[in-house]
Amino acid sequence: MFSAGQRNLVVVGNGMVGQRFVELLAEGDPDRAWQVTVIGEEPRPAYDRVALSSFFDGSTAEDLNLVPDGFYDDASYALLVNEEVVSVERAERQVITSAGRVLPYDALVLATGSYPFVPPVPGSELPNCFVYRTIDDLEGIRAAVAAARSRNRGRSAGMVVGGGLLGLEAAHALRLLGISPHVVEMAPRLMPLQVDEGGGQLLRSLIQALDVTVHLGTSTAQIVTDGERLLATLTNGTELDLDVVVFSAGIRPRDQLARNCGLAVGGRGGITVDEGCRTSDEHIYAIGECALVDGRIWGLVGPGYTMASVVADRLLGGGTTFTGADMSTKLKLMGVDVASFGDAMASAEGALEVAVSNPVAGSYAKLVVDDQAQTVLGGVLVGDASKYSTLRTLVGRDLPGDPVALIANVEDTGNRLVLADDAQVCSCANVSKGAICSAITEQGLTEVGEVKANTKAGTGCGSCVSLLKSLLAESGVAISKALCEHFAMSRAELFDIVRVMQLRSFSEIVSGYGTGRGCDICKPVIASILASLNTGHILDGEQAALQDTNDRYLANIQKDGSYSVVPRIAGGEITPQGLIAIGQIAEDYGLYTKITGGQRIDLLGARVEQLPEIWRRLVDAGFESGHAYGKALRTVKSCVGSSWCRYGVQDSVTLAIDLELRYRGLRSPHKIKAGVSGCARECAEAQSKDVGVIATENGWNLYVGGNGGFRPRHANLLLIDVDRESLIRTIDRFLMFYVRTADRLQRTASWVESLGGGVDGIAYLRSVIVEDSLGICADLDEAMAAHVANYADEWRGVLEDPDRLSRFVSFINAPGTPDPTISFRAERGQIRPVGPVPLTVSSKAGSSQAGSALEVIG
């Protein structure tokens, strides 16, 4: 693996900065002048530590992974995990690892990061006291909370020591675990480093409203065990009964390795480096939170990334320097926006502050300008940080107008901020507006995702994503919301028009609000909207001609023009008689049978004229349509649950059946799948469903927005430990809100991501359907009640109506003649289609151009 002439580079640490560094090096070194070995002590490769709390919000360790697929498959890049460097032998230019490996180096990069500072509190070493730094720490916290919940009858409690940025993140994590957190901060306000006194006051009231108890101006005197719990005493005399304690009181640079080998370190820690990030040994560099540049530690990921690019450049012969970095921060803590940028504390001499505080709206904004009131120096935003991305880019520039107008929360008055080309839009990846705009025009980028992939802007903390959208718009990229050439509005707007104007036919809708006579895009959309509004059987009147072929024949079309039939088997529960009946019908009609992924049985190979006869037999045996053909609820998958399983804690089968029967037939923008698991082992794979329910000791956890298929996504946790009634009420609202507002063929996964302007969609969703922030919940509840009351089996609806039935013929002038193009041969004891054979050589071009492939039944 060593080629001649390659020099050896050893990187100690595989955190965010260490990983970014090797990626930048690999990018700049296509000829592989460097042979790179990265050593990480954690059991897993680099992950997104900034997003750590999302680990309790549905994300897995894999979701947080930062290493591109196949990165370390490169022969010149090796990663050793679960291994530490124990010493650096500078004279020999080699490092020794905990596995006894000796690795020679030509250059060594220390990216050892930082460790959490634990104040010297008696009892801080007790079990159930944690720090908040790694995925392993979070797993420990989760296990302790689970153990506490199984023994406590009441609500469990936790304490976070430290009310800074990380402390509030930790409090957020505890809250996601269903724990009521206490936050203890020595300073007289929360986030003392980022927020001034005015912002701190508002922040405290916003945070307290979220079931977090804040203790300011005090600290922890001691922690003792109290039975299986902990008892903490604060210096102000307060006593707290606790299940877990999390120390999150700041970080300290990890410089031990450097100290041991005699490198220069700062008086208060940190490996001293020059502006090229080089230590006192010319072969050794230090980057990220372990490095002391210009006499300070830069404890944010953005400056760390800048140091990574400086060293990558230097190793490739460049001369870039680190000249300080933007320490602006913006975060959303428990739904509360907090941002600070530039000289937030107005520490420059003579600096002036302009503040607007609105406790009624829950927002505070401050702008710091120089003594001439000409140059913007910095600012603080609490409660509403929507102006952060534009205000931050003004730092060091001329004040563009009245400072109050800039920060007051008034509607856009046309006083739009125009950014200069060199304004830094993304501070994490250090990308300027000019770089983004030229990428947009030169590469023809049209979507935010493409801009992120191309420029790396928006890939760190994500706070500039809204700015990327406006840059796209500014560059003339129009994002059309038109459904198709016949309707200029989006599906959601069309839904509202049809609902409010009480339109009931396609002709009324297209003549009033569209053009032409529709197409295969808008007609099924309108059919679905009408069905969602309970306008009778989907094959009545004009509606029949709007349906896509699957809905029109209440079955799924296959490649040869035959159909498959899927009866509902709610929750996957079926009697032996039911199985026998399905088997007998399949045998009588010579159908191919297969078990689907949604716990039911697919019967394939039926011709159009056979469908009603097959339905008749199924309906007589007690079955009904399973809506496998519709953009509708498909199945609610379940595990066997507490009635049989030795691990089950709730009856998942009964809940799955009840949910499937409640939402059956609900027409929606795309198919909906659900799952119910009877315990945390998750055998029903509920977290990959649009709606997933997982049993807990105390009730049910609700997850939404999951997806398998083309773009897998884990669902987000929406509710914790709720009873059956609140669970069903919330699912009702979730589904109805989705039905009304999603785009055509948009699954709940991307819909949830798009909510709230694409920033923290799940928080927006929670505010709408749990807290009723839009005041629409009563309406959604009523709409779902109407759906449940009006449900009728669509197959039976055809069998009982001679007019609908008359459409199920092969040929209008020869109704009983089977379609001669459908034929089968035998395979493994069943039928499979022969052909059909495309008639044209360009069929490949045709099918690749097609908008949607055939649907797989589930």
Place this chain on the structure above:
Amino acid sequence: MGLATDQPQPTMEPSPLPQTYWHVVCELAELTPEHGVTALVRGIQIAVFRLYDDRVFAVGNIDPFSGAAVLSRGIVGTRGSAATVTSPLHKQVFDLVTGHCLDHPQVSVPRYDVRLVNGKVEIGFP
């Protein structure tokens, strides 16, 4: 197969032009606007469509891209000023008047003449 009433009429003299034979396939009243049906004439499957304005068009029922006999089950609509049907399998759009595929100009399906006689739909074969 075929109906007793639609036998080709014998001609007295050979014509220099190809003779069109008209086959009755159904009553106009049996067709729902914008909802196709399939007719079987001389063993050939023909997709027949009644439009919103009561014009009737007929094209071959076999979707050339898949080989399946399904075009009558597609959604009827318009693209610009053209009346169209979309294949239900992979959504290619065909012009009902010319039979041309609008997404792939080199591909087309056969088109057939249609006339209405006393409320009956007749399809012409050369």
